[in-house]
Amino acid sequence: MDSFTSWFESRNGTLDSTSMTITEIPGHGRGAIALRDIPEGHTLFTIPRDLTLSTRTSALPSLLGNVEWKRFGLDVGWAGLILCMLWEEAQGPLSKWSGYISVLPSEFDTPMFWSLTELEELKGTAVVDKIGKDDAERDFYDKVIPTVQSRPELFPPKSKHLHYTLENYHLMGSRILSRSFTVSKWTDDLENVEPSGDASANGANGNVDNTGMEVDESPINGAEQEPDSMEESEDEHVEDIDDPSDVAMVPMADMLNARFESENAKLFYEQHNLKMITTKHVKAGEQIWNTYGDPPNSDLLRRYGHVDVVPLCAPLTGEGNPEDVVEVRADLVVSAASNASSEHLQERIDWWLENTDDDTFIIGTDCQLPEDLISFIRLLLQTDMEWEKTKKKSKLPKPSLDAEVFPVAIELLVKRLSEYPTTVQEDESLLNEPSKLTTRKRNAIVVRLGEKYILQGTMNELHKSREALRASEKDKNKRKSSHHSDATTTSKKARR
Structure with missing residues (x-):
């Protein structure tokens, strides 16, 4: 991870390397570990807003043009962001995010990649109907492919079969589903930055339902984050996001793992930066956890490929x-x-x-x-x-x-x-x-x-x-019967 850290800091990101490190953690993949006792309210790292990867920060939408962007339906759902990620990857070292994209996971255990036999194990649950694979592939063929074919100067034909494939489309969609945040434009009254990693808005690998991370109001000028994986922005990846351009990949922040009710750090925002700040005292050697907002296992599996027990x-x-x-x-x-x-x-x-x-x-x-x-x-x-x-x-x-x-x-x-x-x-x-x-x-x-x-x-x-x-x-009937019996006895006494 040294190369990633170097890239991050070269792009004006700041990391307190005396407090935390990114490493492999048995059973959790990569994650963040505290190198020393860290007090509550401590800033672990800072990410410039322009280092987040979204349809706002990638150059592709402006190169393609707003009219064309909308004509191909890239302003709806996750298809636009996925295309941006595919394009940035195709730029290789020329991309601002090359050092980030190179460390993103290339394999997932989410149901999107399961075989039909494996999916049978989920029969009876609502997971299968929410994977959104068909919707994702429809967007790929109806939006992405026509866009790529229309602008050979932006998408060289020789790179089409290397980068703009259905396999890569699903891969990028899953990266968004499991790792993205909702990062709204800065306004004076802005209060939260939310994880976005799911899909239910018709775009990416399915739909978007907003389950990534959410960023809340920062104790210092900003907002806090609560991972949402953009759960349903696109059925497979994001669920009803008001503005798909709010969905963003956030380097470094997405390196933190999450576990049920274990959160001890959250992403907060300021006008120009996002900050990961501890919300509890963290002891040396402990894992630094973000939060998914504690969704059910059906959503955890669909979005992230794991469950909490x-x-x-x-x-x-x-x-x-x-x-x-x-x-x-x-x-x-x-x-x-x-x-x-x-x-x-x-x-x-x-x-x-x-x-x-x-x-x-x-x-x-x-x-x-x-x-x-x-x-x-x-x-x-x-x-x-x-x-x-x-x-x-x-x-x-x-x-x-x-x-x-x-x-x-x-x-x-x-x-x-x-x-x-x-x-x-x-x-x-x-x-x-x-x-x-x-x-x-x-x-x-x-x-x-x-x-x-x-x-x-x-x-x-x-x-x-x-x-x-x-x-x-x-x-009640017994009391009624008793009351009736008492009333009858009283009536008989009265007649006597």
Whole structure:
């Protein structure tokens, strides 16, 4: 890493080499280690804004021209940034970022690069549908290739098959997904710089969903960072970023690893610089961690190719990711509510979508049914008269659990569990023999098992709630019966 550090400092980056070093860390790849005890609030390194790599700082957009840039759709999603990275790489030592691009990872364990057999291990999870490989390849052929072919003076034909390939496009997209930040233009009221590394905005290797790092307000004129991997800026890489030009690669900052609730440094910004500053006291020999914002394992795997496993909190037991979630599709809810009247059912579904635009429900490790899911179940179970009142008031049903909702909710969880090809017991047995598992298979098992724990835990909580409701109703009826008996006795005494 000496050559990278030399490049970084030659480009006006500053590094406190007495406090930290970048080195290989077993099980974590490259990362930052504290060389001495570092106090909270200490600046580890500073990156000039013009050393970040984005569509704002690369020369390509201006060379191509704004009109052409937009004509080819490079102003939407990650395709523009990926093309800039491909072009900068093609410039070799002439590129301002040559010393940075040369040390970026060239292999990833993210599902984007898995075989079909490996992807089968993720069946039942929402990961596969979010990889965005098809969308990424569509952007490559519809945006990048036409751009490259239109300007041979910028993209020499001899370099086309060397640099502007689909393989390289996916590689650059994955680098953005796992390492980028959201770096907005400086304004007096700017407060945050966010990690951007995911995709869901239609561009890069998929879409962009903003999950990279985010930069928050600096204790000294700036903002702090929280990695987001731009999770969905482009489906595979960035999720809905307001301005794709905010997505940037940040040399040195992306060398720090992240782990659940371990963050001890964040990226802060000032008008002309970004600064990595410690947020806690860091002891000599400890790893310096940035943060991903603690996403679920499904997102960690999709964006970064790894998972986090720590002790879980009640009502769950064992180990997993406390931020794990399970996605439940609305069509599965409709299927579970099979006893609902079919008359006007589609009308109710359309009304729900118009009023909520919500066709997926999220259950977390608290194992509680979300209120919107309960409300949707109640809508499906309404009588025609109740449905007419709901339409007239244009108000969602109250999210209250009752005897009618319980069986539908439990059936829904059973159906959702059946979408995984393996059981909890089978997955646990597989994890007990780690020597027989590849890293990818082990990570896939951890993801799907975490989701199954949530579904089983939620089912257990529903059974408890239903029994509590039954006990309450039984007690209420008993009190009514007792009250009626007392009233009858009193009446007889009065007649005497």
